[in-house]
Amino acid sequence: MTAMNDNPQVTEYLTFTTAGQIFGLPIERVQEVFRPARITRVPLAGAQIAGVLNLRGRIVTAIDMRSRLDLHARDQGIAPMAIGIESGAESFGLLVDALGEVLKLPDAEREANPVNLDRKLARVSAGVYRLDGQLLVVLDVDRVLDLGAEAAAGVTAD
Amino acid sequence: MPLQRLSNVTAELQEGVMKTRMQPIGNAWQKLPRIVRDLCAELGKDIELKMHGAETELDRQVLELVKDPLTHLVRNCADHGIESAAERIAASKPAKGTIRLAACHQGGHIIIEIADDGRGLDVARIRAKAIENGFAGEAELAAKSDAEICNFIFAPGFSTAARVTSISGRGVGMDVVRSNIEQIGGTVDLHSVRGAGAKFTIKIPLTLAIVSALVVESGGERFAIPQLSVLELVRASGSGEHRIERIKDTPVLRLRNKLLPLIHLKDVLRLGESDDGNGFIVVTQVGSQIFGIVVDGVFHTEEIVIKPMSSKLRHIAAFSGTTILGDGSVIMIVDPNGIAQALGRAAQVARDERPEQKDREVMETDDIVSLLVFRAGSHQPKAVPLSLVTRLEEIDCRKIEISDGRHLVQYRDQLMPLLRIDTQSDLKRDGAQPILVFSDRSRSMGLVVDEIVDIVEDRLNIEVSSDRPGVLGYAVIKGNATEIIDIGHFLPQAFSDWFRRRDAAAEPLSRSVLLVDDSPFFRDMLTPLIKAAGCQVVAVGSAAEALKALKSGKRFDLVVTDIEMPEMDGFDLAEALRSMPSTADLPVIAITAMVSPDAIERGRAVGFHDFVAKFDRAGLIAAIQEQGADIDRAA
Numbered sequence: 001m002t003a004m005n006d007n008p009q010v011t012e013y014l015t016f017t018t019a020g021q022i023f024g025l026p027i028e029r030v031q032e033v034f035r036p037a038r039i040t041r042v043p044l045a046g047a048q049i050a051g052v053l054n055l056r057g058r059i060v061t062a063i064d065m066r067s068r069l070d071l072h073a074r075d076q077g078i079a080p081m082a083i084g085i086e087s088g089a090e091s092f093g094l095l096v097d098a099l100g101e102v103l104k105l106p107d108a109e110r111e112a113n114p115v116n117l118d119r120k121l122a123r124v125s126a127g128v129y130r131l132d133g134q135l136l137v138v139l140d141v142d143r144v145l146d147l148g149a150e151a152a153a154g155v156t157a158d
Numbered sequence: 159m160p161l162q163r164l165s166n167v168t169a170e171l172q173e174g175v176m177k178t179r180m181q182p183i184g185n186a187w188q189k190l191p192r193i194v195r196d197l198c199a200e201l202g203k204d205i206e207l208k209m210h211g212a213e214t215e216l217d218r219q220v221l222e223l224v225k226d227p228l229t230h231l232v233r234n235c236a237d238h239g240i241e242s243a244a245e246r247i248a249a250s251k252p253a254k255g256t257i258r259l260a261a262c263h264q265g266g267h268i269i270i271e272i273a274d275d276g277r278g279l280d281v282a283r284i285r286a287k288a289i290e291n292g293f294a295g296e297a298e299l300a301a302k303s304d305a306e307i308c309n310f311i312f313a314p315g316f317s318t319a320a321r322v323t324s325i326s327g328r329g330v331g332m333d334v335v336r337s338n339i340e341q342i343g344g345t346v347d348l349h350s351v352r353g354a355g356a357k358f359t360i361k362i363p364l365t366l367a368i369v370s371a372l373v374v375e376s377g378g379e380r381f382a383i384p385q386l387s388v389l390e391l392v393r394a395s396g397s398g399e400h401r402i403e404r405i406k407d408t409p410v411l412r413l414r415n416k417l418l419p420l421i422h423l424k425d426v427l428r429l430g431e432s433d434d435g436n437g438f439i440v441v442t443q444v445g446s447q448i449f450g451i452v453v454d455g456v457f458h459t460e461e462i463v464i465k466p467m468s469s470k471l472r473h474i475a476a477f478s479g480t481t482i483l484g485d486g487s488v489i490m491i492v493d494p495n496g497i498a499q500a501l502g503r504a505a506q507v508a509r510d511e512r513p514e515q516k517d518r519e520v521m522e523t524d525d526i527v528s529l530l531v532f533r534a535g536s537h538q539p540k541a542v543p544l545s546l547v548t549r550l551e552e553i554d555c556r557k558i559e560i561s562d563g564r565h566l567v568q569y570r571d572q573l574m575p576l577l578r579i580d581t582q583s584d585l586k587r588d589g590a591q592p593i594l595v596f597s598d599r600s601r602s603m604g605l606v607v608d609e610i611v612d613i614v615e616d617r618l619n620i621e622v623s624s625d626r627p628g629v630l631g632y633a634v635i636k637g638n639a640t641e642i643i644d645i646g647h648f649l650p651q652a653f654s655d656w657f658r659r660r661d662a663a664a665e666p667l668s669r670s671v672l673l674v675d676d677s678p679f680f681r682d683m684l685t686p687l688i689k690a691a692g693c694q695v696v697a698v699g700s701a702a703e704a705l706k707a708l709k710s711g712k713r714f715d716l717v718v719t720d721i722e723m724p725e726m727d728g729f730d731l732a733e734a735l736r737s738m739p740s741t742a743d744l745p746v747i748a749i750t751a752m753v754s755p756d757a758i759e760r761g762r763a764v765g766f767h768d769f770v771a772k773f774d775r776a777g778l779i780a781a782i783q784e785q786g787a788d789i790d791r792a793a
């Protein structure tokens with residue numbers, strides 16, 4: 001599922017936290033990280049879409065990861081950091097609470113999702129690493145971006 | 159003032175850039191006449207290339223991208239589409255074939271059509287080829303329509319040309335055409351008629367093009383509205399000349415003696431409470447529909463480069479794209495087509511948002527109805543629900559007889575009375591007279607009209623009720639204020655036993671009425687009447703259906719029922735209602751053709767609140783209002 005780099009045994013992950021939980025994204029899918037500024041909110045869009053913003057002339061669709069992962073943060077402001085991802089010809093920004101370090105983790109240690117994992121999380125998760133003191137949930141970028149029916153559900157009557 | 163000069167220079171620069179970016183599509187067509195001429199010589203055919211709309215401008219970048227697909231399609235038409243002169247003559251077509259190329263701007267898109275009058279696509283051969291090349295199985299193809307099968311020509315590696323020529327038939331091309339066009343967010347449609355020709359329609363959204371847009375503000379946010387569809391701007395104020403008025407919940411504006419339906423952008427986009435006090439009205443045209451979009455403020459117009467909508471937001475009909483403004487901020491581009499769609503729903507939304515009605519769900523009766531639009535007497539269009547009209551006839555004027563001051567005509571072995579909406583005008587003396595025939599059971603009447611204009615599908619929202627006899631009210635149909643004719647007014651005139659009383663002024667109410675009548679004619683006749691009195695109406699055809707509707711959890715304030723119905727009549731229905739605790743107190747008004755003391759006595763026993771004769775429309779409205787007043791008092 002996760003693409004390999006030169007060393008087939010190890011994948012590099014960019015870690016970030018959202019609502020206290022630590023997540024990892026395969027680093028080769030990450031274009032850049034930036035501070036989102038001037039997000040234009042899009043009326044009628046689902047809660048998972050925080051809005052659109054201008055990043056050096058490109059229009060980036062900002063996805064609110066708290067809402068996407070169904071995690072309810074205590075403070076409800078716009079998340080301060082964004083992870084830029086390209087998919088097809090489009091740019092997306094995943095809004096997260098804080099960025100962590102880049103971790104090199106052996107593929108063999110990745111464990112399957114626990115069967116009782118929250119359904120919404122399980123749908124976008126590609127496995128779990130047991131780190132010291134906390135669990136890192138690996139996210140599948142394509143599935144995170146596949147808002148599908150959930151995004152449309154934000155709009156009624158259409 | 160160096161800054162001022164800099165600003166001027168940049169403005170000029172921008173203008174220049176915009177100008178050079180926009181080019182007429184004719185630039186991409188320049189070589190086509192020559193290509194066609196060469197092909198004619200090579201293939202021994204005689205083909206004329208007609209070009210329309212060469213001046214249509216589009217973005218230079220888009221132009222480059224559609225150039226090759228267009229050339230390919232024209233070559234294809236010449237090679238595959240147009241037959242040889244001999245074949246054409248055998249098919250009784252002119253020997254000279256025609257390829258028609260046309261371009262125009264339409265609703266935020268550029269439409270390019272390439273049509274030929276040749277042989278059309280050979281569906282059988284495409285089908286065979288699809289099976290041969292393993293594109294689809296026979297069973298799979300059997301389930302496909304001809305149009306779907308034709309679309310196989312866009313599949314990579316598909317060619318039905320019997321022989322490969324230097325021109326086409328190599329199996330590359332159509333797939334490239336499609337992918338090139340889809341790359342810029344466009345679509346290709348194919349319409350083919352065997353023996354008559356094929357037409358390719360390329361639709362390119364203005365997403366790559368530059369348009370002039372009006373930047374507006376609503377609910378604290380900015381939006382762009384493409385200037386293409388904007389007719390004018392009107393400033394609305396509570397005290398000024400243009401004041402937003404409401405007919406029930408529908409905002410409207412009187413603009414040069416026309417009723418302009420309005421929609422608040424705030425409501426469409428759910429940006430908060432809209433108010434009618436101050437604002438700007440962007441008068442917008444989509445197709446033949448004209449309406450006003452109410453916004454809080456208007457800033458300026460700006461040439462914007464439309465950026466395609468994010469795939470995650472494409473399902474929102476109200477927007478067609480995004481753009482980056484000069485100050486670097488991103489704003490959404492409003493799609494007037496999407497707003498026009500929302501217009502029909504707006505009234506319903508407004509009602510739902512009224513707090514006192516939140517707890518109830520009113521059945522949607524603002525369904526699309528077919529309306530017959532005609533003219534009679536005056537120039538103003540008139541309309542009746544098409545379902546009321548039995549037939550449209552043209553009768554020979556010489557057959558119209560006059561008896562006792564009434565016009566009659568023999569129609570299907572009966573004498574049918576003819577009525578005029580405007581009694582001042584005379585009937586035509588000779589030639590054919592168009593009439594609308596209304597029938598119920600064995601009785602028919604003819605309504606004399608000047609001209610039948612159209613049949614339109616629209617919501618029947620009677621916006622202004624009328625105190626003129628024979629006119630239920632006015633509705634905006636296809637942008638025109640149209641009189642909705644009350645057939646109930648004319649029926650009693652046609653037959654002496656259909657009596658009529660003075661019209662009572664309809665007072666706007668907002669109640670929901672369940673109408674039960676087995677005759678579709680009366681359902682259709684009474685529904686607009688009760689609606690015009692300001693009620694929601696749900697019409698059902700039998701007592702059983704009525705009970706079902708009541709049990710479904712929908713709330714009704716009043717039941718209006720016919721007495722004579724098959725299976726379960728009005729008396730039985732009333733008894734059934736009384737026996738159920740949820741409906742025991744529901745007022746019931748009976749409508750009947752037989753008002754006898756016995757029936758009234760029995761009606762009182764089963765709990766009818768009122769009795770009204772079937773054609774006593776004024777009486778019915780009065781009864782509804784009386785019951786309504788009781789409800790209000792009880793509440």
